[in-house]
Amino acid sequence: MGSEAIPRRDAPDAARIVLAHPRRPDASAHETASQDELARRIARLLDCPFLTEAEFQRLPHAVQPYCVPAETLTERECLSDSRLAGIRGEQDFFGGRVPYGFVASKAITHALVDAHALRPQGWSLHFGARVRDAVLRGYTAFSRAEAVRAARLLLETGPVRLKPAQGKGGRGQRVLESEAAAQAALLECSGADLVRHGVVLEENLADIRTYSVGQVRVGPLVASYVGEQILTRDNAGEPAYGGSDLRFVRGTLAALLAAGLEEDERRAVALAAAYDQAAADCYPGLIASRRNYDVARGLDGSGAVRFGVLEQSWRAGGASMAELCALEAFQREPALRTVRAYTLERYGEAEAPPPSAQLVYRGEDEREGPMVKYVGICAHDG
Incomplete structure (x- = not known):
């Protein structure tokens, strides 16, 4: 879109543009492509333009962008970067802002x-x-x-x-x-x-299974999900994240808990919700439109079953393209209650994605080597 379609920052109800910013300083080709594709899809959800960095710099007037950062932001970053200065709540960006770097x-x-x-x-x-x-x-x-x-x-x-x-x-x-x-x-x-x-x-833990639990908001759309992570091997033969298979419902984590989950899924969501609330209470200034928690189920040293949140992610992550697929489905079909979406990453000369999948990246990443990443919808309302 040309700059003439973009309203001024001082307009009372100005629509925004979407910008993939900031980047990781050493971002690889795969990371850059994923961040750009995420920003493009968010722009379509918000019905506003997506601009590249070069297009944004050519704008003749100041515009406060909706940012899609590569990493969790800190308050200090937001104060020192004019493009991030407008972040006041979840509606202003995709990701998280924390009061101190270690919180992320x-x-x-x-x-x-x-x-x-x-x-x-x-x-x-x-x-x-x-x-x-x-937690463990x-x-x-x-x-x-x-x-x-x-x-x-x-x-x-x-x-x-x-x-x-x-x-x-x-x-x-x-x-x-x-x-x-x-x-x-x-x-x-x-x-x-x-x-x-x-x-x-x-x-x-031994015999570990890792659940992804999350809540995501873009504009008026809110969805929450639970599902299992998929492991694969990278080009060096080491274990690596290979994707996620996720069940989404409209609304917050509370709506997800009321959605008739399996017992292990319900426990994972409850633990993630407790962690989420504690973070909000103990670290004032935390803002997150994208909340993701890895929850482990496995056997401890005595052979007993243990559950615990491993970590949080308040930034665009491996499951974010599946999150956008689900939000797009909910936007297209207002009566839709549940969606099952997936994202897959494979290394080496992987086979082509299935026809129903949406390709995010395929190529020779300078850091990871040959890889492919794609996403798709498995089912609507079961």
């Missing part, structure tokens, strides 16, 4: 080893207590000595999983079976990174 990482999921442990400015001592029954046994540490102490406590009941606080897709995680292994692994961690970002130590 795995670090907040667990409490410290004690109330006197090293922690960043803004850390809530209450959040860990609030979510204790919604674990600790977050911001020093090597406290991380070793946390590992020692957890090893009393079984193996421990060490997780970089800012890691994604399970990468960089290690399973530790002794204090010596924990000390060796932590010696490989940069002291500066530990102080800045922290590290998570958590009970390790």
